[in-house]
Amino acid sequence: MNAEIVSVRNLSFSYPDGGKGLENISFSVRRGENLGIIGPNGAGKSTLLFHLNGLYKGSGRIEVAGKRVAKPHLREIRAKVGLVFQDPQDQLFMPTVRDDIAFGLLNLDIPREDVEKRIEKVAKALNLEGYENLSSFRLSLGEKKRVALATVLVLEPEILILDEPTAGLDAGQRRALLAFLRGLETTLIVATHDLDLVLELCHRALLIREGKIRAEGVCRELLSDRALLEESNLQMPARLAARVSSN
Amino acid sequence: MNLYFVAQDSRNSGSLAGLDPRTKMIAFSILIAVICLTPPTSFLKFGLYFVLLLILVVWSRISVLSILLRLTLVGSLIVFIVLLVFLFQRQPLLDNLLIVWNLCAKTLLIVISISVLTLTTEFYHLINGLELFRVPGIFISLLAFSYRYLQLLYDEALRVKRAVDSRSFKKRSFIEKVSLLRGALAHVFLRTFERSGRIYAAMLSRGYDGRFPMLNSLSFKISDALFFFFFTLYLLSVWVAG
Numbered sequence: 001m002n003a004e005i006v007s008v009r010n011l012s013f014s015y016p017d018g019g020k021g022l023e024n025i026s027f028s029v030r031r032g033e034n035l036g037i038i039g040p041n042g043a044g045k046s047t048l049l050f051h052l053n054g055l056y057k058g059s060g061r062i063e064v065a066g067k068r069v070a071k072p073h074l075r076e077i078r079a080k081v082g083l084v085f086q087d088p089q090d091q092l093f094m095p096t097v098r099d100d101i102a103f104g105l106l107n108l109d110i111p112r113e114d115v116e117k118r119i120e121k122v123a124k125a126l127n128l129e130g131y132e133n134l135s136s137f138r139l140s141l142g143e144k145k146r147v148a149l150a151t152v153l154v155l156e157p158e159i160l161i162l163d164e165p166t167a168g169l170d171a172g173q174r175r176a177l178l179a180f181l182r183g184l185e186t187t188l189i190v191a192t193h194d195l196d197l198v199l200e201l202c203h204r205a206l207l208i209r210e211g212k213i214r215a216e217g218v219c220r221e222l223l224s225d226r227a228l229l230e231e232s233n234l235q236m237p238a239r240l241a242a243r244v245s246s247n
Numbered sequence: 248m249n250l251y252f253v254a255q256d257s258r259n260s261g262s263l264a265g266l267d268p269r270t271k272m273i274a275f276s277i278l279i280a281v282i283c284l285t286p287p288t289s290f291l292k293f294g295l296y297f298v299l300l301l302i303l304v305v306w307s308r309i310s311v312l313s314i315l316l317r318l319t320l321v322g323s324l325i326v327f328i329v330l331l332v333f334l335f336q337r338q339p340l341l342d343n344l345l346i347v348w349n350l351c352a353k354t355l356l357i358v359i360s361i362s363v364l365t366l367t368t369e370f371y372h373l374i375n376g377l378e379l380f381r382v383p384g385i386f387i388s389l390l391a392f393s394y395r396y397l398q399l400l401y402d403e404a405l406r407v408k409r410a411v412d413s414r415s416f417k418k419r420s421f422i423e424k425v426s427l428l429r430g431a432l433a434h435v436f437l438r439t440f441e442r443s444g445r446i447y448a449a450m451l452s453r454g455y456d457g458r459f460p461m462l463n464s465l466s467f468k469i470s471d472a473l474f475f476f477f478f479t480l481y482l483l484s485v486w487v488a489g
Binding site: 050053055075078079081082083085087090091093094095098099102103104106107108112115116119151152155 | 369371395442445446449450452453454455456458460462
């Protein structure tokens, strides 16, 4: 069994306006494991993700790759945890696609020759060749999502965190993204309410509602519990729904 | 109005756009200093500065409309200053006219100079140039964030405008428009504030530490030296002979 790469213990968080964000969250992720975090809108999924690389700070203890998520380790942790935001427009802020992809690498003081090589590699992997000198503002949503993913993958993170990766993608773009993510060897944490994606990609899932973990388990079992899913305003994946109704 | 027009013009302009931003920043700083130091009665010198800027505009194929747009932005400020001079300066009319001329001529020449610089230089190259000049990081960050915030503000304002237009079925009176604008503005600022927070979080998660590192490293070329030589030679000639 692989070692734990993420460990969250008794994490609670309140928003500045006093609203409860997370309440006593505990879970762990093993190296190479794919974890799905599911829940309705406003459940606290993104808030939880933001804690994993120190963007939010709640009470409790979070460890990533053996380091406590705290100020002295943030630079090291952020190099290991790649976070892809739900809206790619929040992630792209440099004048060209190339500058956006290079931003994290240059902040890590990677030599410029290596930066060029890594940009070339990630652009090829994500089918972004020829986009390097374009402004990301002018790309389609699907293209922006790929660029946003490239800006993080280029850092070669040990843990890749994706917030609603399939939101706004058409069926073809979704298939391509899924195929790409399946090929990755990194630890993956995906927050989504696209349960079909979770079923196809993840080993395990956490169900969060109103900031609390309501259920945790192997994807197939958790996602077959129609009552639990309906209670959380979620829809059983089409593949499982067909199987359950035929039984 | 398209807020992205700065970058578009920067990419589309001619030879001045190809120069290192540091060369242009030094050259235009000298020009602005010289304009400020020129006595108001040196009409010929002002004319020759204008000729220099005209040459640069034509050489760089900058759209005159872009410069006029910027001049309109300072127009109200000039009107305000002129009013102040005539209302509060108890001097003969000729002296007041000279003060007004001095303010107007210098302001216009400086605005045109800054316009030529910004229209021929990508904003992020300017930032890069400032970093290489070792300008304190806090100023650079403020400048970069202000620029990005303006883009966000424009994007969000456009979205709110679309939402308003899509549900507008009758012509509104001026009062109704003002009331609608007041509500919409608050909404735009709130949305922009939230989005700027998310962008900052995205920057932090990729190791942002106050620097804006760019991949394209800047380098001085022969063309930079030639431009700088002829530019300063022209200014020196104007100063000595004008």
